[in-house]
Amino acid sequence: MKILLLNVPDAHVGKTTDDWDLEATDIGVFPPMGILYIAGALQAGGKHEVALIDCILDRLDPEEAVSRAAAHDPDVVGLTVYTPTLYDALILTRRLRERLPRARIVWGGPHVSLYPDESMAQPEVDYLVLGEAEESFPAFLDALEHGQPFDHIPGIVWREGATVRRSGEPGYVRDIDAIPFPAFDLLPFKRYFSAIGTGMPVGTICSSRGCPFHCTFCCKPYSTYRSRSVDNILDEIAAYYAQGIREFFFFDDLFNASAKRVSAIAQGIIDRRFSIVWSFRGRVDAINEDMLRLARRSGCRQALFGVEDATDEGLKRINKKITVEQVRRAVRLCRKCGILTSTNWIIGFPHHKTREDVLHLIDTAVSIDSDFAQFNIMIAYDGTAIFQEGVAKGLFSPDIWRGHAAAPVPNFVEPIWEEHLSRAELSQLLKQCYRRFYFRPLSILRKLLRVRRFGELALFAKGALTLLGIKGYHRKTHQEGQSRFVDPA
Incomplete structure (x- = not known):
């Protein structure tokens, strides 16, 4: 299958004050490590064609991101979702659904692990992958491609008719040495x-x-x-x-x-x-x-x-x-x-x-x-x-x-x-x-x-x-430090 992974735009990031408008890109842009590690795991498996779009690096709005996504004609689109960029993720997901009606849309990331019920309530979202996904997402894709059940794969949420199903606890990688390197x-x-x-x-x-x-x-x-x-x-x-x-x-x-x-x-x-x-x-x-x-x-x-x-x-x-x-x-x-x-x-x-x-x-x-x-x-x-x-x-x-x-x-x-x-x-x-x-x-x-x-x-x-000219700085997230400086322990 053709898999497309997206780093979501941050045009409407959550904020603490009304006059705080310094963009995070003004102080640096770091690679989106979460989806890069997942892409690396998919490449190591050798079963799928993998592409990645970083909307933050390229400052893409939803329409531009969808146009690029459509050029890949993906079977599955995966988005990493953070609470501060949730609105951007939802708008992008809706545009993807309109433009790519046959593609399966999957949400992962810290937000969906915190709020799986609310995430799955969005009708444009087909599946969730909860927790660490380097092992569970490739297994999910294999099951999806071959029409097999998801019950044995940790942290998968899906619909069966009007019923929302969930397969156990969120994914967790015990041996992190086994995770393939990021798909740089x-x-x-x-x-x-x-x-x-x-x-x-x-x-x-x-x-x-x-x-x-x-x-x-x-x-x-x-x-x-x-x-x-x-x-x-x-x-x-x-x-x-x-x-x-x-x-x-x-x-x-x-x-x-x-x-x-x-x-x-x-x-x-x-x-x-x-x-x-x-x-x-x-x-x-x-x-x-x-x-x-x-x-x-x-x-x-x-x-x-x-x-x-x-x-x-x-x-x-x-x-x-x-x-x-x-x-x-x-x-x-x-x-x-x-x-x-x-x-x-x-x-x-x-x-x-x-x-x-x-x-x-x-x-x-x-x-x-x-x-x-x-x-x-x-x-x-x-x-x-x-x-x-x-x-x-x-x-x-x-x-x-x-x-x-x-x-x-x-x-x-x-x-x-x-x-x-x-x-x-x-x-x-x-x-x-x-x-x-x-x-x-x-x-x-x-x-x-x-x-x-x-x-x-x-x-x-x-x-x-x-x-x-400072008015401020929007941090992307305190949930995970993939793209921005956040507070160390």
């Missing part, structure tokens, strides 16, 4: 980039899955942590390397689960003589100087740390299990070893009761002085401890997310904590965070002194112009 031949990888990278084309690698921590604001707590073997990770780097990719971003929820693991990966990069630069997302409490020095020797350029709050009391309240001093130490050690740092911060937690609380966070971020920083307003995601607390206080409806899942609207306004500070006040404070942090003479000078290539200078200039 299906997309123009040299067009993907990071605004805080070097300006070179960037490849994205997930060296592990899951996170054992339970932060109160995170919508996927206590997911089982699974790590790939070092050789398997290095083999994937080699596959990218052969295609001319020299910059890599490890997009794990938790890359540095242990310093020993990071050191083994770094040593492997050195031993295989890969001349690359790489960055990772991780925790501040799982690093040491020996690890960082070895990582730097292997090409590590930047570490992105999820900090979130600026007081030890606040960090305890969100169950972060770190301290402010650990953050300061991590940034100092990275700078000592020649590794850049980026810290992620969140404003609008329930315990941020006054403007002074947020201003203290800004002051702390400035004093810690990481090379980059990302600030966001806390979104109360469905299923999180903070969401349940807000429902109990009557701050938002318990069905606000499920209602959106059932009847998506463009630019869905995501629930935030407005018990103490209004949405408008938090929006203004968010702008202040970015301006205070980035428009310091020392910060600007440090960035200019690091410029070594024209691409870096161009990205720096673009970022500065963006911040000068």
